[in-house]
Amino acid sequence: MTDPGNSDGVFSRGRLPLQLLQGSLAVEEATPDRLSMTLYKDRADKNKDGKEKATHSLEDFCGIESGLVVEGVSNVMAIICQQRVLLLAFESREKMLVWELKIRSTIGEAWRFPVVIPSGSKFPTGPAMLHFYSNYFCLTHGVPPKLLWCWQLQGIRRYGAIAGGFSFEAGSKCGKGSGLFYIHTEEADSLQMLFNCVASGVPPPRMDLRGSLSHHPSTGNVQLQVYVALL
Missing domain, CATH: 2.30.29.30 (Pleckstrin-homology domain (PH domain)/Phosphotyrosine-binding domain (PTB))
Structure with missing residues (x-):
């Protein structure tokens, strides 16, 4: 399993109180169209292999829509899968694009x-x-x-x-x-x-269909802000 990055942030399900969590997003090598997201209470729990707060397995990846504004929250990225949609919100557009690049570069074109x-x-x-x-x-x-x-x-x-x-x-x-x-x-x-x-069966040429992703900021530590929600 390949892990393209970790992040600290805030997680919310529906109307539950917000909770500060440490997140890890990975792609399973055996099934490259499957994303796994694991959330921990904090960085310490993750570093010592503590019990995860929540785990989402997103099979049959379809695509990403980013730069959304959902219920007044900006910098939202939607990970589209055949069975569900996962929403991630970031504190800045730059950090949202970093995560989009990490996912795309790991899971494929x-x-x-x-x-x-x-x-x-x-x-x-x-x-x-x-x-x-x-x-x-x-x-x-x-x-x-x-x-x-x-x-x-x-x-x-x-x-x-x-x-x-x-x-x-x-x-x-x-x-x-x-x-x-x-x-x-x-x-x-x-x-x-x-x-x-x-x-x-011919590999398609690379097409620049992702707009601002032609330039990416530094892929340092990413802060996950506001909420993660399944639709």
């Missing part, structure tokens, strides 16, 4: 594309995000992000860039996610290139 779901779709209309990781992709909607659906690329019958957006058709085994979908996006050509590469 992931892409995200801002899209718009048009009216007539079986999913909520409006701005959304398409996340692509490994050989599957998902759509999220809203703040904090809600996972709408996740598709395996092998279940997609056809796909392609069309005027003003991107379209894909999912087979009947995709359940609620089956059918023909169209999304508005200015990144349709990049999406098609990514789909083509993954479908043919």
Whole structure:
């Protein structure tokens, strides 16, 4: 198991009182799409292998959305997984980006594309995000992000860039996610290139789709601020 970093901070579940905790985030080497987060009462407990306060195993990583403002709290990062969403809030944007870089550099390349779901779709209309990781992709909607659906690329019958957006058709085994979908996006050509590469087993070229992550501050000690919450 690889540990990309530790942090001191504050943890809260729902309406419980805030508690100062020491956090450790790790990626399991045998299953690179699985994140594990362990929280301790304080640094001393972690250093002496004390009993953890809470442990979250986040399987089937999909992507990250950062820079969110949730219930008046800024610098929030959402870790999107197929079964849950984990929210982490930091005391500064710089430290949030440090942690995003640590996670991405450890778990592997992931892409995200801002899209718009048009009216007539079986999913909520409006701005959304398409996340692509490994050989599957998902759509999220809203703040904090809600996972709408996740598709395996092998279940997609056809796909392609069309005027003003991107379209894909999912087979009947995709359940609620089956059918023909169209999304508005200015990144349709990049999406098609990514789909083509993954479908043919060719490593896709690195794409700068993460904005401010092209420059990263020093990866020193990171303070986790305000709360950690599961959605």
